[in-house]
Amino acid sequence: MQFIDLRKQYELYKDEIRQEVDAVFQSCRYILGPAVAELENDLAGYIGTECAIGCSSGTDAILLALMALEVKTGDEVIIPDFTFFATAEMVSLLGAVPVFVDIQPDTYNINPELIEARINGRTRGIIAVSLYGQCADFDELTEVAEKYNLFLIEDAAQSFGASYKGRNSCALTEIGTTSFYPAKPLGAYGDGGAIFTNDGELTQKIRFLLNHGQEGSYQHRYIGINGRLDSVQAAVLKVKLRHFDEEKEMRQRVAQWYNEELGELVGKPHIREGNSSSWAQYTVRYFERDRVIQHLKDLGIPTAIHYPKPIHQQEAYADLGLDDKDYPISVSASREVFSLPMHPFLTREEVQTVAAGIKEALG
Numbered sequence: 001m002q003f004i005d006l007r008k009q010y011e012l013y014k015d016e017i018r019q020e021v022d023a024v025f026q027s028c029r030y031i032l033g034p035a036v037a038e039l040e041n042d043l044a045g046y047i048g049t050e051c052a053i054g055c056s057s058g059t060d061a062i063l064l065a066l067m068a069l070e071v072k073t074g075d076e077v078i079i080p081d082f083t084f085f086a087t088a089e090m091v092s093l094l095g096a097v098p099v100f101v102d103i104q105p106d107t108y109n110i111n112p113e114l115i116e117a118r119i120n121g122r123t124r125g126i127i128a129v130s131l132y133g134q135c136a137d138f139d140e141l142t143e144v145a146e147k148y149n150l151f152l153i154e155d156a157a158q159s160f161g162a163s164y165k166g167r168n169s170c171a172l173t174e175i176g177t178t179s180f181y182p183a184k185p186l187g188a189y190g191d192g193g194a195i196f197t198n199d200g201e202l203t204q205k206i207r208f209l210l211n212h213g214q215e216g217s218y219q220h221r222y223i224g225i226n227g228r229l230d231s232v233q234a235a236v237l238k239v240k241l242r243h244f245d246e247e248k249e250m251r252q253r254v255a256q257w258y259n260e261e262l263g264e265l266v267g268k269p270h271i272r273e274g275n276s277s278s279w280a281q282y283t284v285r286y287f288e289r290d291r292v293i294q295h296l297k298d299l300g301i302p303t304a305i306h307y308p309k310p311i312h313q314q315e316a317y318a319d320l321g322l323d324d325k326d327y328p329i330s331v332s333a334s335r336e337v338f339s340l341p342m343h344p345f346l347t348r349e350e351v352q353t354v355a356a357g358i359k360e361a362l363g
């Protein structure tokens with residue numbers, strides 16, 4: 001069994017993908033050519049924002065958003081303690097200080113009620129992560145951001161395709177960022193990412209920043225980066241996006257099967273009312289997960305842990321001297337969660353095999 005089956009997907013879309021990729025090769029427009037512009041147009045239409053800007057990765061999408069908002073040395077940015085490292089890393093890379101906030105036990109997303117206590121004169125904004133494919137509490141987050149005049153970014157690397165109270169993930173805040181890493185819900189065949197916004201000025205600035213701050217050739221208005229989306233990846237993504245809604249439904253069906261088959265064996269994902277998940281991960285929890293993971297491994301069933309350490313425990317942040325007791329929910333999540341195979345092409349029989357394996361491990 002595969003944790004994520006990328007081969008099956010390629011077999012299905014192979015003809016379309018080869019055609020689009022070959023068109024890029026033939027055009028010789030390898031850098032910021034028409035494939036990127038076409039994909040951006042499709043992405044903005046799909047999400048419903050004025051603008052979508054392709055870029056080199058989900059990590060660079062976060063970096064570019066923070067650069068556009070002029071985050072600098074000494075600024076503080078509030079982020080969840082339980083996320084992929086890149087969210088914190090890009091804040092630190094700009095010399096700013098990530099301020100970690102504990103999560104909610106049911107969704108694993110940042111707890112908006114804990115944010116206000118962490119705001120001070122240096123706080124510039126909040127990056128909320130929509131973890132495992134479920135959007136964070138953006139009504140509450142927007143309220144606190146507006147009250148203190150902070151920016152609010154959605155790190156939607158895992159939630160492309162999710163919705164929150166009838167609105168699309170990536171379009172919930174002034175800037176939304178996503179990733180096209182192959183294993184994400186909308187994956188490329190290499191690295192890629194995108195930034196979504198309705199703000200024309202920010203869009204312009206981000207377009208300059210991702211191309212060495214250039215506003216015209218060899219006219220550098222800002223210090224930027226090389227953060228462009230590759231044209232070949234854009235061609236792949238154009239095809240994948242056409243099939244995305246169908247894949248989203250298939251993932252939803254797989255999640256439903258897991259929900260049914262797992263009963264009360266383990267702590268299952270809790271999707272809040274008003275949310276629909278993109279199911280980047282189907283993550284469960286159990287207080288003795290190692291035993292279950294080992295048994296599944298013996299049966300040839302792969303699992304993964306997202307994530308084995310909260311951010312505040314990472315060695316890179318040792319100098320902040322943070323204490324586990326301030327992050328009880330993310331600490332316990334990091335000890336108990338594990339993710340089961342999740343992709344659109346899982347069969348009901350495979351889901352039953354996983355559930356039976358878990359039952360045996362616990363029995």
Ligand SMILES: *Cc1c(COP(=O)(O)O)cnc(C)c1O
Nearest residue numbers: 057058059084086157179180181
């Ligand atoms: C994957 C991921 C990223 C980074 O995306 P890349 O495309 O791998 O750079 C950032 N944040 C979260 C929450 C992620 O899951």
